[in-house]
Amino acid sequence: MAEKPKANVEVKNLATRIFKPIIPEAEGRNMVIAGLIIVITILLMAVLADVIAPYNPTKFAGKPLSPPSLQNPMGTDNLGRDILSRVIFGSRIVLVVVFSAAMVSMSIGVPIGLISGYFGGKLDRAISMVMDSMYAFPSLILAIAIAAVLGPSVVNAVVAISVVYVPTYFRMVRGQTLSLKSRLFVEAARAAGAGNTRIMSKYIFPNLVTTAIVVFSLSIADAILTEAGLSFLGFIVTAPTPDWGFDLSSGRPYLPSGYWWMITFPGFMVMLLALGFALIGEGLSEVYAPGRER
């Protein structure tokens, strides 16, 4: 009995010990912590899905279309599968797709942005024009076009989403590089004889990191919605694989008959995950740029 509160205190201390040094005391901090809690919970859910899910997400687990009950806390779908288990397993594909896509678009967008912004000139203007045009094009429609050509699959979804978010990273890095390269410490490094590669890697890149984290969180939030959209439209998985967007579309025909639980839970999870990353991004942008907000 006496053990329990102590454990709680320790968890709380641990949380402050982890977050405090990373996130300075500032306005947006609560938002960041709320976002981190949401994201970490869903990450754990995805990792531990096999352990925590009460049923096999693709197998019959109760009378079809039964409302939430003790046996099936989120009810069952039209094939009698447990929605809670599908929601838990459904977190896996979206996280894998979105993170892999973010890695790919970053590893393309960041170096191109760095080089383009640093060297400037005609090359920069040409690249920027292409990137700006891509950026102006509706991202989901671009992703649909790519996914339609490549065919529906998880890997192709990663390709489609990566392409869509390259301009986001490019624009951020290029803009930052432009403003950083004329700063005094970069001038000083150049005067001291540092080469272009060294200036980019040692002086400019490290100063991009805070902005990059903010843009990363916000574009992940956006990418989650794009992934869910593609999945909803049938461009990522096929039955019986659980994925939130896809499950939402399977629930759609049952909506007019009032089976609310088939759509409520998977769609809510999409929002929650996107909200988690949006909170982290928004919060961090307030923490790091306190002048603008207050």
Place this chain on the structure above:
Amino acid sequence: MMVAESLASNNKVLKIRNLSTHYFSRRGVLKAVDRVSMDLRKQEFIGIVGESGCGKSTLAFSIMRLIQPPGKIVEGEILFNGKDLLKLKDEEMRRVRGKEIGMVFQDPMTSLDPLEKIGDQIVETIQMHEDVDKKEALEKAMKLLESVGLPGDRVNYYPHQLSGGQRQRVMIALAIALNPTLLIADEPTTALDVIVQEKIMEILEKMKREGRSIILITHDFSLAAEKSDRILIMYAGWIVEMGDSMKLVAEPLHPYTKGLIESVPDIWLARKIKTMPGFPPDLINPPPGCKFHPRCPKAKEICKREEPPLIEVNGRLVKCWLYE
């Protein structure tokens, strides 16, 4: 002589008594204006001089009742032509602003709405206070611009098409659009170059000749000495010295005033410029006694303990223990 004096006392446009304006922050209370009293006569040009942060702008904004939270006027009276501005309702005060008191701001680059034509901004100001139609107001706007030395057709210009000096002329035209009896100019020339500065000051002097009273807020002691009838020296929210400009320059009483005069470069006298030691105090935790004592070359024991009284010396007022 007696008659002239009594006339003068009846001619007071502005009478400020015991005015305090404080800013409330997390660190504590900042007394930006601390129990200030002053008078302004009709057609008088007064200069309020002090370092930045001494409270001179807060004093000007307090007269206009333009203090925004976290700032607040906490006590005092501002009698303007006999009525206490602090007791007016918001709507009544709005009608005083612009109509009876005009104000010119420090930075002409940011003090005009970038999206409205000069003429429209003047017309709107006129129509706020007078029931005239747009055509009439526009004609008046053109005349106003001419009176501050701008061609009348500038009514069709947007602020970004004008230079800083031209914009400050527009600001003055806006401030006098309704012929107010009092004009407050808050550092009107700080953001401008020297030649333009002289032109703007000429316009202000013209405004005085036309019968208005002028309050010039400035950190530039020599400018105030040259243009104003009377000078008021502020330090850390207090008025530390007040009196006739000529006398004040010739024989400064307060050690701070002396320091200010010595720090003004003078091309005629080959004297060494002395910079004043120390910094203006932290107004949230001001020094006890006289707020100037840590920087004062003549500080006595009592200065560290007790606030000095305002003493009259040769027709001037000085807040200093030296004259007790």
Place this chain on the structure above:
Amino acid sequence: MASLKAYIATRALLVIPTVIILLTLVFFILRILPGDPIASMVGQKVPPEVLERLREEAGLNKPIYIQYFEYLFNIIHGNFGRSMIWGKRPVIAEIMDRFPATLELTIFGFILSVLIGVFTGSIAAFKRNSKLDASMRIYSIIAYSLFIPWFGMVLQMIFGVYLKILPIAGRITPGVEPERITTLYVLDSILTLNFQALSSSLIHLFLPSLTLGIVLSGAYTRLVRNNLIDILSQDFITAYRARGVKDRKIALHAMKNAFIPVITLMGLQFAILLAGAVLTETTFSWPGMGTFLLERIQYRDYNSVQGAIVFYALFVALISLIVDVIYALIDPRVRY
């Protein structure tokens, strides 16, 4: 005003490279990306002869650069090819059947998002640091995170299934369509004074445009709030007050100034709006461009798919031009 015309002309010229880049991008995706678009669309089960015939029809057997120039040439001449299914109608005619529905939906969604965003953002800014401000900021971030199909379905469930007061699918009650003038039902029914059609099309528009409007309003809330706070602290606002201008008028001046960055956002938001419309159309069985695109992907109608995407690209470029012109009309600093 001559300078305004010159400005618009320059902007219009600058749209040309953007259009060419977008068209090239579409070409690249549809024809150069690894994977055979025809094969992946048709699937594996089709005999090679049929595949070959389809490729021939789509002009995919010619050298790539010839394909590219043919493609550009055709688009410049308004030739989007013919649909590969059914009546083989010109793709542009099919698009013109569906596009007005999307335009109607996006215009209403757009208006709602700006109204909601400006309203909530202004409240937040004028009541800065109050509880109201905090809740508007939470609103903005939640609205931004909403998943359109889910939010749409939640609204359908509440208003359509339980309260039964609003339709959950379609553009208008079948049989009451107004006489066709612009194919924008709301506009056509006003023009022909057909109030039955007007009310039917408005109640059908309500939920889909509200879904889009709320989801897209979040970005405006945030931007309007931050801009307005910034503007309200500027010298010219104090100067207005010092001249005795009424608070209400000052608020209008402040909002006009705060609106300038909002116009820039509108351009970017319009792309998001079009993407959102694809999901909204699917959710509400709305017969627009989005459902057209998806349907033709399913029917493996390659020419229609390419036509639809090219059309989106042209539309995006047009919107960016319009946004630039509006910008110049409001902000005198741009046009002089």
